[in-house]
Amino acid sequence: MKKILDNPMSVANDALEGMVLSSPDVLRRIPGRRIVLRKDAPIKGKVTLVSGAGSGHEPGHVGYVGRGMLDAAAMGDVFSAPATGDVLTAIQSADGGLGVLLVLPNYGGDVLNFSLAERKSREAGIHAEHVLVNDDVAIKERSRRRGVGAAIFVEKIAGAFAERGRGGTTSLVDVKRTAETVVSNSGSMGVALAPCTIPAVGRPTFAIPEDELELGIGIHGEPGVERVKMMTADAISEYLVGRIAEDLHLASGDRAAVMARGMGGTSNMEKFIFYRDVCRHLVSRGIVPANSFVGEYTASMEMEGVHLTLLRLSDELKGLLEDPTEAPAWHSWS
Amino acid sequence: MKKILDNPMSVANDALEGMVLSSPDVLRRIPGRRIVLRKDAPIKGKVTLVSGAGSGHEPGHVGYVGRGMLDAAAMGDVFSAPATGDVLTAIQSADGGLGVLLVLPNYGGDVLNFSLAERKSREAGIHAEHVLVNDDVAIKERSRRRGVGAAIFVEKIAGAFAERGRGGTTSLVDVKRTAETVVSNSGSMGVALAPCTIPAVGRPTFAIPEDELELGIGIHGEPGVERVKMMTADAISEYLVGRIAEDLHLASGDRAAVMARGMGGTSNMEKFIFYRDVCRHLVSRGIVPANSFVGEYTASMEMEGVHLTLLRLSDELKGLLEDPTEAPAWHSWS
Numbered sequence: 153m154k155k156i157l158d159n160p161m162s163v164a165n166d167a168l169e170g171m172v173l174s175s176p177d178v179l180r181r182i183p184g185r186r187i188v189l190r191k192d193a194p195i196k197g198k199v200t201l202v203s204g205a206g207s208g209h210e211p212g213h214v215g216y217v218g219r220g221m222l223d224a225a226a227m228g229d230v231f232s233a234p235a236t237g238d239v240l241t242a243i244q245s246a247d248g249g250l251g252v253l254l255v256l257p258n259y260g261g262d263v264l265n266f267s268l269a270e271r272k273s274r275e276a277g278i279h280a281e282h283v284l285v286n287d288d289v290a291i292k293e294r295s296r297r298r299g300v301g302a303a304i305f306v307e308k309i310a311g312a313f314a315e316r317g318r319g320g321t322t323s324l325v326d327v328k329r330t331a332e333t334v335v336s337n338s339g340s341m342g343v344a345l346a347p348c349t350i351p352a353v354g355r356p357t358f359a360i361p362e363d364e365l366e367l368g369i370g371i372h373g374e375p376g377v378e379r380v381k382m383m384t385a386d387a388i389s390e391y392l393v394g395r396i397a398e399d400l401h402l403a404s405g406d407r408a409a410v411m412a413r414g415m416g417g418t419s420n421m422e423k424f425i426f427y428r429d430v431c432r433h434l435v436s437r438g439i440v441p442a443n444s445f446v447g448e449y450t451a452s453m454e455m456e457g458v459h460l461t462l463l464r465l466s467d468e469l470k471g472l473l474e475d476p477t478e479a480p481a482w483h484s485w486s
Numbered sequence: 487m488k489k490i491l492d493n494p495m496s497v498a499n500d501a502l503e504g505m506v507l508s509s510p511d512v513l514r515r516i517p518g519r520r521i522v523l524r525k526d527a528p529i530k531g532k533v534t535l536v537s538g539a540g541s542g543h544e545p546g547h548v549g550y551v552g553r554g555m556l557d558a559a560a561m562g563d564v565f566s567a568p569a570t571g572d573v574l575t576a577i578q579s580a581d582g583g584l585g586v587l588l589v590l591p592n593y594g595g596d597v598l599n600f601s602l603a604e605r606k607s608r609e610a611g612i613h614a615e616h617v618l619v620n621d622d623v624a625i626k627e628r629s630r631r632r633g634v635g636a637a638i639f640v641e642k643i644a645g646a647f648a649e650r651g652r653g654g655t656t657s658l659v660d661v662k663r664t665a666e667t668v669v670s671n672s673g674s675m676g677v678a679l680a681p682c683t684i685p686a687v688g689r690p691t692f693a694i695p696e697d698e699l700e701l702g703i704g705i706h707g708e709p710g711v712e713r714v715k716m717m718t719a720d721a722i723s724e725y726l727v728g729r730i731a732e733d734l735h736l737a738s739g740d741r742a743a744v745m746a747r748g749m750g751g752t753s754n755m756e757k758f759i760f761y762r763d764v765c766r767h768l769v770s771r772g773i774v775p776a777n778s779f780v781g782e783y784t785a786s787m788e789m790e791g792v793h794l795t796l797l798r799l800s801d802e803l804k805g806l807l808e809d810p811t812e813a814p815a816w817h818s819w820s
Contacts, residue, residue, distance in 0.1 A: 154679050154696055156719045156756040156792055158763070163755060170758030173765050174778040175818065210754035211819055345488050362488055385490045417751045419682075419788040420544035421497060422490040424504030429492070431507050444508040454753040458490055484509065485545055485815045
């Protein structure tokens with residue numbers, strides 16, 4: 153393993169420290185904990201949004217903390233759920249009195265720890281609810297689908313909705329409904345060309361020949377649901393657009409937000425070629441790529457590959473997506 | 487070679503097409519040419535900024551076209567200078583009547599083609615000047631130093647200065663002087679852990695053992711000026727901060743803008759660990775990391791490694807650095 157790091161056991165902490173140091177005007181850390189709050193939290197009279205996940209997905213989710221997106225994020229070790237106590241402290245520290253929505257990507261450990269924190273926060277008198285993000289169309293059964301790129305769209309859109317309703321005009325129920333609308337209109341799927349290496353483990357998460365591709369990967373270094381021969385960017389795009397468009401029943405005339413994500417080790421040149429080809433295949437189906445996002449957003453460390461998320465847009469969702477935010481990692485090119 | 491692409495011979499064109507497609511409100515391409523203009527160019531009554539380089543450095547320089555940064559960029563093949571004719575057309579298409587400043591990173595082919603275009607544009611009646619960016623402190627002799635991360639700071643700061651002076655209050659001479667101030671207060675140096683592969687070549691640009699590091703790399707896939715044993719992020723940061731701080735005579739109390747750049751294949755987790763360690767070593771010298779930029783900015787395709795640029799800040803430079811811009815790739819986290 154050849155990486156730029158100091159101690160394989162403390163990478164989650166060290167990277168989080170770097171992220172907070174780089175955005176001192178927006179982010180604040182609870183000392184000694186892997187919990188990051190927007191600097192001015194708690195915001196009285198605003199529904200609060202909290203998320204979190206394992207580390208290794210940088211810039212997610214710490215980079216999505218800030219006015220207009222998350223109020224707090226709790227981070228775990230590499231690819232491991234945040235501790236229940238950290239999620240609970242994030243909820244208690246960020247709550248502005250109108251309740252807390254947990255943005256919860258569907259992974260076993262995260263569901264367990266977030267659910268427990270949600271129950272405990274209710275016992276402590278804070279009204280918490282969650283939205284389960286399960287947008288990975290590589291898996292047929294909806295309840296088993298992993299949460300991938302759509303979590304970022306949920307954080308942006310529900311975050312903007314909560315921010316607009318600051319002053320008490322928007323309730324937790326409304327914010328949750330908006331978040332659920334994003335999930336039900338989102339689909340994602342990705343491919344990997346090469347695995348990543350978890351620093352504490354020190355060896356790649358899987359092996360794959362030079363002429364093969366993993367189809368239907370998650371974002372935790374795992375292989376996909378199928379291994380196929382290497383494909384061109386055009387063929388990859390056509391396949392992913394097809395799978396997602398069919399799952400979402402995207403029809404000619406629909407507008408979609410497009411998130412073309414690199415998995416961490418893939419060059420920007422490749423991401424932009426991929427994005428171009430995705431646009432072609434959307435347009436050939438009559439679907440309008442209305443808002444574009446090319447970057448990493450939620451990576452798998454240095455894994456090589458790309459992931460695509462499509463979100464069917466209404467006027468309302470498009471407006472919320474375009475609202476300003478101070479979250480340091482939210483950009484069209486990330 | 488395992489990459490997400492369609493045709494190894496057309497990657498520069500295909501990625502450029504993706505970049506323009508993703509930012510249709512900001513960018514406009516001259517059809518059939520690898521020239522990108524800000525959509526509303528030419529801007530009458532504003533000094534014009536034009537840059538360019540080989541491809542493979544995405545998001546640079548196309549991503550730095552937009553209000554507040556560049557008016558146009560001309561792009562070459564992978565790691566090859568843009569054609570003289572393209573630079574000339576970029577100048578002629580973007581000129582707003584007050585003259586054109588060429589932001590020219592110091593590489594042989596770029597210097598040749600930009601200089602020729604500069605001369606031809608003068609012959610055609612457009613006043614063009616250039617600023618040579620040569621910030622790579624790995625090379626002792628200033629005239630031989632390569633242009634690396636400082637080019638992005640020049641584009642941002644001189645671009646903001648030109649934008650402020652819109653309406654004719656600022657001349658080409660003033661903009662050039664500001665750009666030169668950025669160059670003379672900037673220094674950069676980087677390391678590589680692994681090479682990259684130029685698609686048309688199909689094999690890595692060099693080979694390096696698992697326990698070694700290239701010190702003092704450029705941004706064209708070349709090896710460094712010295713090969714050493716692998717180092718921790720802390721040791722790399724200490725070394726790079728030391729070399730640049732000494733070259734720039736940075737003293738206790740100085741403020742610096744910090745650009746901690748990944749070379750393309752390095753994970754965000756590693757970039758943030760590197761940034762954290764850079765901050766530590768700046769602070770231990772009494773230097774204040776005042777503005778931070780963690781991302782890629784100008785990559786070497788999927789090369790693994792990091793590059794550091796420091797810019798000594800005056801109040802004026804800091805203000806210009808913080809001015810708003812519409813360039814799609816300019817962010818604190820890129």
